[in-house]
Amino acid sequence: MSVISVKNLKKYYQVYQKEPGLTGSIKSLFSRRYQSVRAVDGISFDIEPGELVGFIGPNGAGKTTTLKVLSGLLYPTSGQVQVLGFTPFDRKSQFQKQFSLVMGQKNQLWWDLPALDSFILNREIYEIPPANFDKTLKALVKMLDLKDILKVQVRKLSLGQRMKCELVAALLHSPQVLFLDEPTIGLDVVMQKKIRDFIKNYQQKFNATIILTSHYMGDVRELCDRIIVIDHGKIFFDGKLNTIIKKYATHKQLEIIFANPITKDQIRKLTRAKIKYFDPPRVVLSVKKSLANSLAVKLLKNFAVADLNITEPAIEDIIRQLFGDRELA
Ligand SMILES: Nc1ncnc2c1ncn2[C@@H]1O[C@H](COP(=O)(O)OP(=O)(O)OP(=O)(O)O)[C@@H](O)[C@H]1O
Numbered sequence: 001m002s003v004i005s006v007k008n009l010k011k012y013y014q015v016y017q018k019e020p021g022l023t024g025s026i027k028s029l030f031s032r033r034y035q036s037v038r039a040v041d042g043i044s045f046d047i048e049p050g051e052l053v054g055f056i057g058p059n060g061a062g063k064t065t066t067l068k069v070l071s072g073l074l075y076p077t078s079g080q081v082q083v084l085g086f087t088p089f090d091r092k093s094q095f096q097k098q099f100s101l102v103m104g105q106k107n108q109l110w111w112d113l114p115a116l117d118s119f120i121l122n123r124e125i126y127e128i129p130p131a132n133f134d135k136t137l138k139a140l141v142k143m144l145d146l147k148d149i150l151k152v153q154v155r156k157l158s159l160g161q162r163m164k165c166e167l168v169a170a171l172l173h174s175p176q177v178l179f180l181d182e183p184t185i186g187l188d189v190v191m192q193k194k195i196r197d198f199i200k201n202y203q204q205k206f207n208a209t210i211i212l213t214s215h216y217m218g219d220v221r222e223l224c225d226r227i228i229v230i231d232h233g234k235i236f237f238d239g240k241l242n243t244i245i246k247k248y249a250t251h252k253q254l255e256i257i258f259a260n261p262i263t264k265d266q267i268r269k270l271t272r273a274k275i276k277y278f279d280p281p282r283v284v285l286s287v288k289k290s291l292a293n294s295l296a297v298k299l300l301k302n303f304a305v306a307d308l309n310i311t312e313p314a315i316e317d318i319i320r321q322l323f324g325d326r327e328l329a
């Protein structure tokens, strides 16, 4: 049975529209105008136990809204949602004890207290038996290398340290289902990798079911076998990461190591392929998929080539292409 099941979920926000200026304010006293924002507009998917699914799409696509509905923070406008057999917005305590929502942009720890105090508070809220609490905390502190900072006021921690503590707070009650909304946002690459590795380890160790949103394609590439791409509140793609590359990559990349000096003009005389990178002897060309092989042959015929590789473009490039210039999140 699916752990998460979403059927034709819609969430529309009513946004109050006020005309500018004083007249607008007075008018609005008498008649309010609302506009409906279709944040989530009829999405359906199922997630099986132990899956780690990447939920990606540009800013405003509806990702956070979906995760909030799945966590029971928001009522949907329509549609069915089941998580672990519960309807999230019933907010049953049995349900609350089995999932966690972590938001990279939001602080859930007490700012003026050491993280340890927030952990102890969670022990009470989630009614975690003390022996379990001690054991889980010890394991998490070890996995995240947090020993020295548990007693430091949260406000004095670095962003990365704080994020690690947020994860601990979210995991102390050993939830089976995790919603991670941009858990690596704003972190440097080293810390991003640490958090990413931790998520992977955690998922493998406990067979947790995880939905992850991220700005960083590195997270998605390394963690998620399956991705759901959402745009304007609708699902645009749901499947394997590799499939989206095969399906939507219109171009391939030719990486050539020339054996002799080469100029851009020499390449342009031979082909209209885009020169993506030029630092001889290494040159990278982007060429239509269907033309990749014949261009490779042409290059080998016309130049002394030390090495040549044809590769798929990076997932970043494909997603950027799909969503134009809008920022990917
Ligand atoms: N509380 C709210 N009231 C009104 N509109 C909202 C509210 N929250 C979100 N929206 C709107 O709903 C749409 C979806 O927002 P959401 O936060 O779910 O997007 P997102 O995919 O998480 O984007 P991002 O990548 O920027 O975090 C956006 O158009 C947003 O402006």
Ligand SMILES: [Mg+2]
Pocket (backbone or CB within 6 Å): 063, 064, 065, 181
């Ligand atoms: Mg969001």
